[in-house]
Amino acid sequence: MSEAVSGTTAAIEVRAVEKRFGNVGIIRDLNLSVARGERHAIIGPNGAGKSTTFNLISGHIAPTSGEVKLNGDLISGLRPFEINRRGLSRSFQVTNVFARMTVWENVRCAVLWATGHRYAFWKNVDSLPEVRERTAQILDDIHLTHRRDVPAGLLTYAEQRELEIGITIASGATVVMLDEPTAGMSHAETDRAVSLIRRLTEGKTLVIVEHDMSVVFGLADRISVLVYGHIIASGTPEEIRRDPKVKEAYLGEEAH
Amino acid sequence: MTTAMTSTSKAVADPAGGSLRFYGVWALGIIVLIVLPMLFSSGGSLTSFSLIGIAIVFALSYNILLGQTGLLSFGHAVHYGLGGFAACHMMNAVVSHGWPIPLPFIPLFGGLGGLVFAVIIGWVMTKRAGTVFAMISLGIGELVASSSLILRSVFGGEAGITTDRTALPKLLGWSFGPQLQVYYLIAFWLVLSAIAMYALTRTPLGRICNAVRDNPERVQFIGYDPHVVRYIAFCFAGFFAGVAGGLAAINFEIANSAYLGAIQSGLVLFSTFIGGTAYFFGPILGAILVTYLQLGLTSLTTVWQLYFGIIFIGIVMYSPGGIAGLLMMHRPLIRAGTLWTVIPSYLVAIVPTVALACGVILTIETVARFSGGDPINLFGVAFNATSPVTWLTAAVLVAGGFYVARLTWRRIADAWDRAATVARDRGYLA
Ligand SMILES: Nc1ncnc2c1ncn2[C@@H]1O[C@H](COP(=O)(O)OP(=O)(O)OP(=O)(O)O)[C@@H](O)[C@H]1O
Numbered sequence A: 001m002s003e004a005v006s007g008t009t010a011a012i013e014v015r016a017v018e019k020r021f022g023n024v025g026i027i028r029d030l031n032l033s034v035a036r037g038e039r040h041a042i043i044g045p046n047g048a049g050k051s052t053t054f055n056l057i058s059g060h061i062a063p064t065s066g067e068v069k070l071n072g073d074l075i076s077g078l079r080p081f082e083i084n085r086r087g088l089s090r091s092f093q094v095t096n097v098f099a100r101m102t103v104w105e106n107v108r109c110a111v112l113w114a115t116g117h118r119y120a121f122w123k124n125v126d127s128l129p130e131v132r133e134r135t136a137q138i139l140d141d142i143h144l145t146h147r148r149d150v151p152a153g154l155l156t157y158a159e160q161r162e163l164e165i166g167i168t169i170a171s172g173a174t175v176v177m178l179d180e181p182t183a184g185m186s187h188a189e190t191d192r193a194v195s196l197i198r199r200l201t202e203g204k205t206l207v208i209v210e211h212d213m214s215v216v217f218g219l220a221d222r223i224s225v226l227v228y229g230h231i232i233a234s235g236t237p238e239e240i241r242r243d244p245k246v247k248e249a250y251l252g253e254e255a256h
Numbered sequence B: 001m002t003t004a005m006t007s008t009s010k011a012v013a014d015p016a017g018g019s020l021r022f023y024g025v026w027a028l029g030i031i032v033l034i035v036l037p038m039l040f041s042s043g044g045s046l047t048s049f050s051l052i053g054i055a056i057v058f059a060l061s062y063n064i065l066l067g068q069t070g071l072l073s074f075g076h077a078v079h080y081g082l083g084g085f086a087a088c089h090m091m092n093a094v095v096s097h098g099w100p101i102p103l104p105f106i107p108l109f110g111g112l113g114g115l116v117f118a119v120i121i122g123w124v125m126t127k128r129a130g131t132v133f134a135m136i137s138l139g140i141g142e143l144v145a146s147s148s149l150i151l152r153s154v155f156g157g158e159a160g161i162t163t164d165r166t167a168l169p170k171l172l173g174w175s176f177g178p179q180l181q182v183y184y185l186i187a188f189w190l191v192l193s194a195i196a197m198y199a200l201t202r203t204p205l206g207r208i209c210n211a212v213r214d215n216p217e218r219v220q221f222i223g224y225d226p227h228v229v230r231y232i233a234f235c236f237a238g239f240f241a242g243v244a245g246g247l248a249a250i251n252f253e254i255a256n257s258a259y260l261g262a263i264q265s266g267l268v269l270f271s272t273f274i275g276g277t278a279y280f281f282g283p284i285l286g287a288i289l290v291t292y293l294q295l296g297l298t299s300l301t302t303v304w305q306l307y308f309g310i311i312f313i314g315i316v317m318y319s320p321g322g323i324a325g326l327l328m329m330h331r332p333l334i335r336a337g338t339l340w341t342v343i344p345s346y347l348v349a350i351v352p353t354v355a356l357a358c359g360v361i362l363t364i365e366t367v368a369r370f371s372g373g374d375p376i377n378l379f380g381v382a383f384n385a386t387s388p389v390t391w392l393t394a395a396v397l398v399a400g401g402f403y404v405a406r407l408t409w410r411r412i413a414d415a416w417d418r419a420a421t422v423a424r425d426r427g428y429l430a
């Protein structure tokens, strides 16, 4: 992390990013700034490029042009694990866990790098107290302690989504990006997941993609609206609610 | 067990009892290795046990790649072979320079031979997993095997490199001339390697290897470079394959190009897969079975490879978890106390299944021996390959055996469903 931690450096700064797949420009002149400690929601219609934006920031794909900064340091062009080691962690819209490993192992693997054990082949993984405590804490947080020995592939859908969040926050990253964490959940499950997210990202920077407007307006400090790969508005929930462009392009009749 | 998936919530055994059982299993294995030559002391048995010991080390090393890290290699024998050559050269050097290195240390140099090659070639090879890795491993395997015939000074051409294990300095009065002493040397290295490889699965690296196997993409988002993980795993696998090759060099007192070839690479893949890659002990079972089959079948029939093929296809199709997978399937049933409900259906199925197997064997042997006219001896019953009686017997056994066996297999499936449902209700199966 940069030493020049001034109060004004944004956690995430996306500048003039373009992404083309072949001839198709999916992301066009994307500019996004997320302040530290902010809860920032990205909303937009299906296929707008929200997940692609996540992929660009987290290093999953490289931008065609433009730059991405994390805490003031240029990260575009770095590989995902390098970006992750700098304190950015993301989840996936489609559950992306270690299917044959148990819930416990899934979370523990996500703890190992951050606790400094890296590629160690001379330590017994079961006798690392800080790893064990942190793993147990995360499992407790995501309410999966009673399922700790079940292979992740056998969990229910909602449980897998919770595990997805658990893996994402396990490293203790200061910038957390969640891609539709509540997609496909029932009302009750969504409520539970949202309070979970609220609690686990306390004091962290959160970027969240979410379709459920009540979740978005309840959780976010700021909202950016992405349409056809371009951010058409960015502001507080109140500003977004009133923005005529947003009403027209996205919220339409269903505006609150 | 590495990837042993405890599929139950009640499986969290009390740690004390768990660790007692754990050390008990290892102690039992060591005791078996010690007393085995006392129970079966014939030269033939000692030779078999020695070969099995080597095969186990080799198969366990292969499973670091296949089972732990998800890398399918078609050229693992390269490290085995280079380990064998390194060991032979080292033994000859020790003898000619008069170095004070006794024989039991030689497998270490075999391991280094396998490791050095892995370190050099591994970085490029492990850049990608999946088909790319498999194809490169095949290419490297062929490359090294053919070079071994060309680079005569290192590999000794067709004849290979010979050595004399008894010429090395004695250790505690052991000359390692008798096969019994060689067996104990192999058993010692088997225990050492197995413990080391098991311990490896319990380290941060070992767990991340599993994660890379399951989902190399996600691993990158928890801070790990899957390329580095694969590379380190590859180096470990190369080292232990080299140890196995070094043991083989000691056992046979020779290393030649056959050590490095595709057949050897295929055999270790075969053993590991048949044994089961998802459990640490799987490759051990596979290596024992395959080595026994190889030793037994080659003297009984000329088409032994055909049987290997049939067994392999059968396992791939009906039990992708291998023998270990089949055995471990029963654990939840044992815990739930419903195992006894499926046993009768197994017993009923034995007779028609064995009849079917006999029919298949008889058919294969009839075809194989038809022109030669060699007699067939099937479990003590003599058949004539050219006689219609034999053909009819084979046909009846295959058709009748298959028809009845299928009915009994269905009964097994039904009994299983019921037992598993009960186990699930009792919370022993997820
Ligand atoms: N690797 C790729 N190659 C080609 N096109 C892609 C690729 N990835 C995404 N796209 C396209 O980019 C567009 C944006 O996709 P993206 O997944 O980012 O949308 P989204 O906003 O996350 O949508 P949703 O709400 O459905 O999740 C889509 O039209 C998609 O087909």
Ligand SMILES: [Mg+2]
Pocket: A050, A051, A052, A093
């Ligand atoms: Mg998306």
